[in-house]
Amino acid sequence: MESNPTPIVTDADTDALVLRDDRDGVVTLRLNRPLQFNALSEAMLDALHHALSDIARDAGVRCVVLGAEGKAFCAGHDLREMRGTPELAYYQALFARCSVVMQAIQALPVPVIARVHGVATAAGCQLVGSCDLAIASDAARFAVSGINVGLFCSTPAVALSRNVSCKRAFDMLVTGRFIDAATAADWGLVNEAVPSAELDDAVARKVAEIVSKSPTAIRYGKAMFYRQRQMPLSEAYAYAGDVMARNMMEEDAGEGIDAFLQKRPARWRS
Known part of the structure; x- marks a missing residue:
């Protein structure tokens, strides 16, 4: 059964920064700073990291959906907060903290699907690129627009350039221009762009596809997929083998193969 949304970390005004819902092994996380377009404040990053850490320890989780409240998915870092402490050490620690959160998404043993319904800019675009899968409303827009305020989006560039071609990524980074959801799908930043009214159904279909598969195989596969990408070809094949x-x-593998040969549904044991 679906639980009531669980607050992960709270602001001084007691509004939960990340909401968590659980249903049948599927965790939905929702960024919850709608008035600030879900900007990634220090507290928001801590809240998201805490939620991801909890999920990593929960063997019952099969899939994660990452969405947001309000009009925007995520507008990137909180620029007002950043300007409040103009110190190199502070900025280095902040971007390192953000990088830890982004890497924690890929370190999870289960797939993470970004549900993108509005703008995803700068570190918000990085967040989409860091998720394993992404499904966007056709109203969503994407940009790495730090260049417009004199700041090259260096850390978002890491995730962006691992999703789209180098020339397309660099074009976005040096112009700050927005691309629409259809272009994001064509370029590989998101898997699908669907009408807004169909977004939840599209996410649900993808979740259903994932949870119908062997949990053990998914866990093996996700860890292998990202690790082998960093290896030379021969080393990658040896590791993957x-x-x-x-x-x-x-x-599960024995059961799945037997079920295929016997022309019956598999009954996963994991």
């Missing part, structure tokens, strides 16, 4: 062999030794 070992992972696949270990996956074959799991009960």
Whole structure:
């Protein structure tokens, strides 16, 4: 059954910065600073990191959906907060903190789907690029627009350039221009762009596809997928072969192959 939304961390005004809903192994996280367009304040980053850490320890989670309240998905870093402490050490610590959160998404053993319904700019675009999958409303728009205020979006560039081609990423970074959801899908930043009224249904379909598969195989696969991308080809094949062999030794693999041969639905044991 669906629980009531659980606040993860609170602002001084007691509004929860991240809301968590659980239903049948699917966790939905929602950024909740709608009046600030869900800007990633220090407290918001801590809230999101805390939520991701909790999920990483929960063996019952099968999939995560990351969305947001209000009109925007995420407008990036909180520029007003950043200007309040004009110190190099502060900025270095802030961007390191943000990088830890982005990497925590890919470190989760289960898929994370970004549900993007409005603008995703700068670190908000980075957040989309850091998720394993992304489904966007056709009203969503994307940009790495720090250049417009004299700041090259260096950390968002890391995630962006791992999703779209170098020339397309660099064009966005040096112009600050927005792309629409259809372009984001064409370029590979998101998987699908759907009409706004169909966004939740599209996310639900993707979630259903994922949770119908073996949880053990998904966990093996996600960890392998990101690790092998950093390896030379021969090393990647050696590593992937070992992972696949270990996956074959799991009960789910035996059950899945037997079910296929016997022309019946698999009954996952994990």
